[in-house]
Amino acid sequence: MARFSKLERTLIGLAVLSLLLSLGILIFYYFVGTVEHQLIKMVKQDREYYYNSAIYLISSADTFCRPCAKYDQLKNNPDLRIIFLVEPDFSDTDIENFRRALRIEMNDEVRRMDKAWRRLYLKLNRNRWNFYYNFLIIINRGRIEEIRRF
Amino acid sequence: MRVKNQLISWFLIFLAGNNFIFCSDNGPKEKLILANTFPKEEIYFKAVPPIDIDEAGNIYAVGNREQMVFKFNPEGKLLLSFGGYGQGPGELEWPYYFDVNEHIGKVFILDDAGLSLFSEDGKFINRFRVFSPALSVSAALNRIYLLQPTENNLIHEYSYEGKYINSFGDKYRVDYSIYKNMSPRVVDRLINEGSVLSNGDIVFYVSYLIGDICKYNSRGEKLGSRRLSELRGKARNEKIIYHQGLSRNINGTIPIPPRIIQAAQLSGGRLFLLITGYGVYGETEPLSHYEIWRLSVNSLRTELIYVLDLKEIEIEHFCVLSRGNEDTFFISLYDNNQEKNLIGLLKKEGSR
Structure with a gap:
């Protein structure tokens, strides 16, 4: 030394x-810092709730070219909790219209993203075109099975 | 022979009674000429703008690529513009279909984000989402009517706040199997293309490809209809839509049959239809020949036909202000000579 x-x-x-x-x-x-890590952290906070779930992060959907991916299949699974998290600026009327137009079942939740989910959404949505995509996250027995962009 | 003639006359009377009119000359005709076009310098429309008119005769034009709405006075002077690209309040994202309600002074604009309401001076009022793309919008007496072909209905009624009220109207039903590589949603949207128009008491649906007019009351009950059988392109379009079907081209595009009605408007208790050259002649060639038919709202009979023979001009939209017997027309057009998208004022031939 x-x-x-x-x-x-x-x-x-x-x-x-x-x-x-x-x-x-x-x-x-x-x-x-990955989306997966952030997502796992959020799911772990409420493990029971998200244990078997399909989470839709919705920015803009419509019946014509952007219907909710896989919803027709997933809604038939009684063990799956389906949650639609929509943009925070959706009004109550928007949520009503969303349910009606996309035929969302009454037992499936539709609510606005909170800060944490919005942050996660923005992270997932990073793209060079500044396009607002929607995402479907499937959680099977507490593990992330699929993240799909539509 | 006499019996045969009598039978033919009775048959014709029966057809006339059912609003089936074969003769093209079913109303007096007047010729319209292009008197003025604008904007001159200040704006360059990248696409032919949809237009509408308010009670004072001011013209509103939606710049789809500009993501803005422009308001001109009747002489074509730009008064104001509003919008701008975005999803925030007062911003627009690819706006196209819109309606200016002349009585309440509000502008209703459909874009990718939903339906936005603006005041006449461009102030943002409200926006709501509809989640099912609309083909036309019409507003009247605290009601908004959207043409949205869904599984069961054609027209959907909302409040100004976006609350869903009612659905009505029968969409055209076809055998989807004759449409290759096209989902029923795409087929529905294609064959039901048209316009929804309302004056508060009555709601009209005008089909652009098939050439039918349906009339409903404000509760959505059907009051009557008229098939514009005298339009020559109608039979050909019906053959394609009901029997031949369509299939996507290799590049994914869809060969849509030409419209027989280009646009429809309601003003001063009259229904106005912009008939294309294809509608009049049943051919694809005479692009620059158009007719505007003025129909009575009550009987749906043709009162007057305005003939437009504009060289090298393709009309996309029109708007009309009808007061008494005076009709003022504006059109939005593509001028092949100038290679420009413009708005034009039409005048009767020989008038000042």
Whole structure:
């Protein structure tokens, strides 16, 4: 250790620190900061509720070219909780019209995204065209089975 | 021979009684000419704009690519513009179908985000989502009518706040199996293309491809109808729609049969139909020949036919202000000579 001067030791320390920091950022970027990780965290908070569920994140849907993907199949599964999370600016009338137009069953939930879901939606929706997609997330026994964009 | 003639006359009387009229000359004719076009410099429409008119004669034009609504005075001077691209309040996302209610002074615009209400001076009032794309919008007396072919109905009624009230009207039913690579939703949207119009008491549906007019009261009960059998393109379109069917081209596009009615408007207790050259002649060629038919709202009989023979001009939309016996027409058009999308004022030939 004596072979290194004080300045050299400081520089080596800084290099190691920056290496660790980069590694931390990389780990965060690839594992912790991912949509999947955020989603798992949110599902874990209410595991019972989301245990077997299909979550639709809806920005803009219609009966013609953007119907709710797989809904006709999923609604026949009695063990599946179907939740529609719509944009926060949907009014009560919009939600009513949404239910009626897309024939959403009364026992399926339709509610507005809260801050956490909205943040997740925006993360999922990152695209170069600034297009607002909808997403279907299927959770099977507490695990994410499918994330589909439509 | 006498018996045969008598039978023919009785048959013709029967047909006339059922509003089946074979003769094209079923009303007096007047010729219209293009008197003025605008905008001159300030705006360049990238697509032919849908237009409508208010009680004062001001023209509203929807710039679909510009994502804006432009208001002009009757002389074509730009008064104001509103909208702008976006999903926020007062913003528009690919607007197209719209209606200016001349009595209440509100502008109703359908876009990808829903239906937005604006005041005449462009102030945003309200917006609601409908989730089923509409082909036409008409507003009257706290009611909004949308032409949305769904599984069972054609016209859907909403309040100004967006609350669903009622559905009515029969859509055209076809054998979907003759339409190749097309979902029933696409077929329904294609064959039911038309216009919904309302003056508060009566709601009309005008079919652009088949050429029928259906009349309903405000409760959605059918009051009557007229088949425009004298339009020559009708039989050909019916043959395609009911018997031949359609199939997608290799590139995914759909070869849609030409319209026989290009647009429809309601003003001053009269129904106006813009008939295409294909409707009049039953051919695809005479693009620049159009007729505007003025029909009585009560009897649906043709009162007057305006003939437009405009060289190198293709009309997409029109609007009319009808007061007494005076009809003022504006059209939105593509001028092949100037290669421009414009709005034009039509005048009777020989008038000042």
